[in-house]
Amino acid sequence: MKLIVRDYLRTLKEDRELDAILVDLLSELGMNVISRPQKGVAQHGVDLVAVGKLRKEDPETVYLVTVKAGNINRVKWQGDPQALSPSLEDIVDVYVRNHIPKEHESKPIVICCAFGGEIEQNVQESYDARIRKYQSQHPGIGFQTWNxxxxASMICDRFLNAKLFVGSQRKLLVRSLATVDEPEIALEAFRKLVRALLRNSELQDSVRKWNRAGRTVNLCLGLLIKACRDAGNLETALLGAEACAIEIWGAFVKQGKKRKKIDSTTLETLSGTNRLLKTIYIAYLSKLEPLTSYKYHLSLVVKGNSPLDINLRLFDLLGKVSSFGLMMEVLSDSAAHSDIENKEQLRQNFKQLGDFLSRFVCNAIRHNPTLLHPIKDDFCIEIATTALFLHSRQEYRFLHWWLFHMVDNIHGSLKNGMPHPCIFQSYQKLLDFYKDPKPFRKTALPSSELIPTLALIALSFNWNDIYERIVMLIRQDLSDTDFQLWFPEQNGEVALFMNETIHGVQLTNLPISNPKQFVEEVKKCCEKYPVEFFCRDSNVWLIFLACRHYRIPVPVHFWNAFLSRQENKNSVSKKGML
Amino acid sequence: MNTTNSQTASNLEPTAEVVIPGTSMPESQSKELNQDKLLAITDANELESLLLNSIKNGMFLETCYQHYLHSAMSSEKSGPFENALIKIHNEKKANIIQEFSKIKNPKTEQTKYDFWILADGFSKLVPHLDADIHEIVNLLAQFDEIGKGDLAAGIWWNELAPLFEEIPQSRDEVIALGLKEETIGGGLCTALRSAFSANLNFYFPYAISLLNQTDGLPPHAHDRILSACRDLQVVSMPEELREIYYETLLALVHRNQPTCSFSVLYDCIHSITIQKDNWTEASKQLLEELFQINDQPMLWNVALRLSLDINKTPNEEIGMSLKALLKTDVENKGILARIDYLLHRMIDSGMETAAIDFIADFLCKNNGNADMFPRAIHALRETQGALLSERATQWLLSKNLQREHIAARMFSDDPFGKSQIEYFVDTTQLQDIGPNEALTFCAKAVGLLFDKPRALFGFVFPTLDYLDDHFKEKMLKIIYDLIVLIYLDNARNWLSNHRNKVSKLTSEQLERLFSEADNYYNHFQRFSKIPELNPTADQLKTAEKDAQKAFKESFDKAMENSILAKIATQVVLLHGKKSAYADYLPGNDDIKTADLQTHSLTMTVPRLPAAIGLEFRWKRFALTMGDINIDNTEELS
Incomplete structure (x- = not known):
């Protein structure tokens, strides 16, 4: 395990990766991290400042940590102003003299050189000589090398020891890391591991234990991401990261409701997961984005045996991009309303990312006609998520075109006995249906959530042409189908995020053909089953993630806001969606 | 069959015990009695003496039988023995004819000789015997009676042909007797043939008059007469005789109470039709009339034989005429069944190429029979699907039909099934339609044939020449996706093999399209593999199982209808690209090789399993009734 962790640490970047792990580690060691890495602020070589003791017998000490990624070679030793040698000089000459907090001035000072790899041989002598020099010049200051x-030893000792990380969990981690080439197996093992860590009843009463479990999950996720990167297949990493984000939130909600105040460590853990999720999303989508610019390229890279595979994989991809898009939109909105110093820079970053994602979605749909033809009824989740994302990006023209052609295709395929949306989940059955839909005429779509979702979207944006077409297709080809929508129950948040039990309410017999009645019923149900979730504002994107991950329809309430707007003709801010 | 033959052969060994049909004495026993003695005699006098003794002892027939049997087994000539028999008869030492007339019917009595061997032996003696013609004819009639129903009986009469030439009255005698007695049918036929040969102008009208005679003749007289007429060189007949002949045959065809068997009648007609230079309007008409007759399975055999003969001695005119016959009976369901029958029989006989050519040519050139087209196409597809598209395309391009009602009928039976292709090819008329309609047809072709690339290219590429620049541009845009995504290699091959079917301009445009497609794929190759978008292992496994199942089903079905499987005696395992075999002939040490393609089926494998979602768009082209507005189906740009 130590080798895996050491290998992992070697690959971490300094910023927000290795330093984040160090924060977790120092916190876990019982130290008080009083200064964290910050951008745009002069740190004089110090990335982290922690006060505490590594061993019980040691006195309270101030640890000044300078963090460098990977191995220390000539360049990282002395090649630029951010190198280790100038940093050490800064710490000794500037920080120690001027920036030690007054309350800790009396405590011994230890300067720690932390790096993910090791010191290369040609630098080792210079490093040793420099440390000896400082020790002779400043006898009161200690020096430690945290390579x-x-x-890795510390991490294994503190996070992955036999007491905290039992044998079965260790096996699950090893299995998930060893099988990243086979995403289903790896993901199954990883999910079990995350659940084993987070669904522990002991966590509910102890913030410390919850934080430790959260940090361990993040560490495991980091290891998984590293393994996936090495294998060149980020699928497991992405799904694993999604699972972590959802599970951690679920565990947090379960416990958090008992808390009066949420401590910074918890927030740090939650944001650590989200950071990893964002990192892997960007890596994943950056890999695919070039393909979206060309006709059919995305479809062509799906190495399936049937066009069905292309349909399934691309709708899945669409859901992923849109979920991430919504995550970015919500975070961007949240940043814009926050009081942080560099919010303009943040907003700009989010905007660029949003542009990238909306371009991804539009190009993917435009250049891959299979995305005009959902084969599964539960693709209503992906479609709703994408529609919300496109709405947030104000891509109304494109959204209208997409929905119109989708409805048109569904109508055409129903009419002509071609594959159309169906409720089948088994791949074999889908395959049979795709090859010859005729025998499944009566069983393929006895009830549907996709059609009401499409109708709802059309009504939300007042797109009558689409709505009329939906009504026509219902009258002509879906007269026996029951139309349904799903509403989360009150206090169903934990169930949603932990997918523990069957939850929510299925509203049946929706009168889609009658728009007024349809809207009234939806609104009535939204009032009766409000989404009173802990997850709101800047975290609302987690709902979309959970819905997609556990194949639960996106709550109708998001559209309800638009329906109200259509009635009131008043704009509703995104924040007011819930 | 082979096993039976080999047993018989082994039983013919001299030591074997076998009972000759019609004899009561085992062969070996018979040999013990006479064979050694008989074989030892070579002197003519001794033979004569032996034969006269056998006549006295009442063992003449047995002695003759032993001799002929020995002669047959040893391949020794029976000349001395036969000379001895002729000498005895001609010198009036004994009446050989009388002795042979004592022959008994083996079906009713047990004998120590074989009737057939003796009768055959006697027939060889006949031309040399100095005897009353009545006596000979009566004996042969007796043989005819005994051997009734066996085709071998006819050969005796052929032996008489030299006699007819030497003694004309013998011929007349046989004819007269044959017209009185049914038993001398073979003789009647032979005598008539000889008579035609001697004096056609006299005997042929006589035969025709006999054919027109419905009463007073023995039951099979007309069959015998027609058999004699069958081999006539009609082309060398005087025209008036020919006319009479056709009219007579026609009368026989239309006679309410048939006076001849259809098999002979049709044989006769068949023998006329296959004479290459002998085809006239009258004979065409005759065949047409014949083909109007329903419920006669023999007609199918005639059609089969005709088609096979057409293949052996290609004669377009006959082929055309046969097709003309077929087209005359649009409402006649029997004709359709016959086409199927004919086609399948041809294919069963290993004449699949001829069958394809026949039907395809028929489809290509037939201008009036719409009902037969789908039927024939269906039969073709079931048997030789690979060749269908090419032929159907040829037909499509050369046809000039508008049959909406047929299309409508087909749609009502099978709205989304196989008939669509038939509908499509049956309702286009590219030469006379406007560019927008042509574009619609092209789009429909894409929708209907996108999984049948050869058919598609065969139709769409030549059709581009009918489109003006504007529509051509649109069509190229539509097919670009198809070519790029699925069938680039196939399209390129098609064009290189059929360059003459498209104009130079279109050919260049298509080349440019291929080149663009190459660039597209080269560009695509630059992207690394994306394992993230692979289906899950479970899905791949399921799909693989499913594909194997589907392949097995289609393979079994193909093998059921496979001509190859029916005629192939060797299965070459598909481990390599070529198969090799040695001839093992003296002086030939070569090992010959053959591409597997020459004895295996090939299939077109698209670059993608299907058209990644485009098939929906294309299929909807196909299913749109009326003109398609291509602009409305454009993707969002």
Whole structure:
């Protein structure tokens, strides 16, 4: 395990990766991290400041940590102003003299050189000589080297020891790391591991234990991401990261309701997961984005045996991009309303990312006609998520075109006995249906959530042409189908995020053909079953993630806001969606 | 069959015990009695003496039988023995004819000789015997009676042909007797043939008059007469005789109470039709009339034989005429069944190429029979699907039909099934339609044939020449996706093999399209593999199982209808690209090789399993009734 962790640490970047792990580790060691990495602020070589003791017998000490990624070679030793040698000089000459907090001035000072790898041989002598020099010049200051090996030992000792990380969990982690080439197996093992860590009843009463479990999950996710990157297949990493984000939130909600105040460590853990999720999303989508610019390229890279595979994979991809898009939109909105210093820079970053994602979605749909033809009824989740994302990006023209052609295709395929949306989940059955839909005429779509979702979207944006077409297709070809929508129950948040039990309410017999009655019923149900979730504002994107992950329809309430707007002709801010 | 033959052969060994049909004495026993003695005699006098003794002892027939049997088994000539028999008869030492007339019917009595061997032996003696013609004819009639129903009986009469030439009255005698007695049918036929040969102008009208005679003749007289007429060189007949002949045959065809068997009648007609230079309007008409007759399975055989003969001695005119016959009976369901029958029989006989050519040519050139087209196409597809598209395309391009009602009928039976292709090819008329309609047809072709690339290219590429620049541009845009995504290699091959079917301009445009497609794929190759978008292992496994099942089903079905499987005696395992075999002939040490393609089926494998979602768009082209507005189906740009 230590080797895996050491290997992992070697690959971490300094910023927001290795330093984040160090924060977790120092916190876990019982230290008080009083200064964290910040951008745009002069740190004089110090990335982290922690006060505490590594061993019980040690006195309270101030640890000044300078963090460098990977191995220390000539360049990282002395090649640029951010190198280790100038940093050490800064710490000794500037920080120690001027920036030690007054309350800790009396405590011994230890300067720690932390890096993910090791010092290369040609630098080792210079490093040793420099440390000896400082020790002779400043006898009161201690020096420690926290190389990858040392850090790995500490991490294994603190996070993955036999007491905290029992044998079965260790096996699950090893299995998930060893089988990243086979995403289903790896993901199954990883999910079990995350659940084993987070669904522990002991966590509910102890914030410390919850934080530790959260940090361990993040560490495991980091290891998984590293393994997936090495294998060149990020699928497991992405799904694993999604699972982590959802499970951690579920565990947080379960416990958080008992808390009066949410501590910074918890928030740090939650944001650590989200950071990893964002990192892997960007890596994943950056890999695919070039393909979206060309006709059929995305479809062509799906190495399936049937066009069905292309349909399934691309709708899945669409859901992923849109979920991430909504995550970015919500976070961007949240940043814009926050008081942080560099919010303009943040907003700009989010905007660029949003542009990238909306371009991804539009190009993917435009250049891959299979995305005009959902084969599964539960693709209503992906479609709703994408529609919300496109709405947030104000891509109304494109959204209208997409929905119109989708409805048109569904109508055409129903009419002509071609594959159309169906409720089948088994791949074999889908395959049979795709090859010859005729025998499944009566069983393929006895009830549907896709059609009401499409109708709802059309009504929300007042797109009558689409709505009329939906009504026509219902009258002509879906007269026996029951139209339904799903509403989460009150206090169903934990169930949603942990997918523990069957939850929510299925509203049946929706009178889609009668728009007024349809809207009234939806609104009535929204009032009766409000989404009173802990998850709101800047975290609302987690709902979309959970819905997609556990194949639960996106709550109708998001559209309800638009329906109200259509009635009131008043704009509703995104924040007011819930 | 082979096993039976080999047993018989082994039983013919001299030591074997076998009972000759019609004899009561085992062969070996018979040999013990006479064979050694008989074989030892070579002197003519001794033979004569032996034969006269056998006549006295009442063992003449047995002695002759032993001799002929020995002669047959040893391949020794029976000349001395036969000379001895002729000498005895001609010198009036004994009446050989009388002795042979004592022959008994083996079906009713047990004998120590074989009737057939003796009768055959006697027939060889006949031309040399100095005897009353009545006596000979009566004996042969007796043989005819005994051997009734066996085709071998006819050969005796052929032996008489030299006699007819030497003694004309013998011929007349046989004819007269044959017209009185049914038993001398073979003789009647032979005598008539000889008579035609001797004096056609006299005997042929006589035969025709006999054919027109419905009463007073023995039951099979007309069959015998027609058999004699069958081999006539009609082309060398005087025209008036020919006319009479056709009219007579026609009369026989239309006679309410048939006076001849259809098999002979049709044989006769068949023998006329296959004479290459002998085809006239009258004979065409005759065949047409014949083909109007329903419920006669023999007609199908005639059609089969005709088609096979057409293949052996290609004669377009006959082929055309046969097709003309077929087209005359649009409402006649029997004709359709016959086409199927004919086609399948041809294919069963290993004449699949001829069958394809026959039907395809028929489809290509037939201008009036719409009902037969789908039927024939269906039969073709079931048997030789690979060749269908090419032929159907040829037909499509050369046809000039508008049959909406047929299309409508087909649609009502099978709205989304196989008939669509038939509908499509049956309702286009590219030469006379406007560019927008042509574009619609092209789009429909894409929708209907997108999984049948050869048919598609065969139709769409030549059709581009009918489109003006504007529509051509649109069509190229539509097919670009198809070519790019699925069938680039196939399209390129098609064009290189059929360059003459498209104009130079279109050919260049298509080349440009291929080149663009190459660039597209080269560009695509630059992207690394994306394992993230692979289906799950479970899905792949399921799909693989499913594909194997589907392949097995289609393979079994193909093998059921496979001509190859029916005629192939060797299965070459598909481990390599070529198969090799040695001839093992003296002086030939070569090992010959053959591409597997020459004895295996090939299939077109698209670059993608299907058209990644485009098939929906294309299929909807196909299913749109009326003109398609291509602009409305454009993707969002």
């Amino acid at each position: 990858g090996d040392w850090l």
